[in-house]
Amino acid sequence: MSETTSQQPVRRRGRIFPEITIPLEEVTKRKAEDEIFYQRCWSIFERVRSELIEQYSGWYIAVEPDSGDYFIDEDKETATKKACQKHPNSIHFMFRLNETGATGRI
Numbered sequence: 001m002s003e004t005t006s007q008q009p010v011r012r013r014g015r016i017f018p019e020i021t022i023p024l025e026e027v028t029k030r031k032a033e034d035e036i037f038y039q040r041c042w043s044i045f046e047r048v049r050s051e052l053i054e055q056y057s058g059w060y061i062a063v064e065p066d067s068g069d070y071f072i073d074e075d076k077e078t079a080t081k082k083a084c085q086k087h088p089n090s091i092h093f094m095f096r097l098n099e100t101g102a103t104g105r106i
Contacts, residue, residue: 041092
């Protein structure tokens, strides 16, 4: 005969993996690196936006800052694929050819 216990399972609160907590210094460092990367991409985007916006308004542009290359397409995924084919091991940043460069909707 088996005994039944009336003990409730222990309820845990907090982080799922508390041993994987990123120190605040590392978070700050990553944010600074991301901002530097964004600024490098933004400068390339600003340089080419004025000449491309009339012909390709509303299209997507993937910018690879190390080479200065950019890839334009109507479809976001296609622009990403073009960038990944030319630079498979690098990270690129996606903008939209409009007044703000934003890709999402409000």
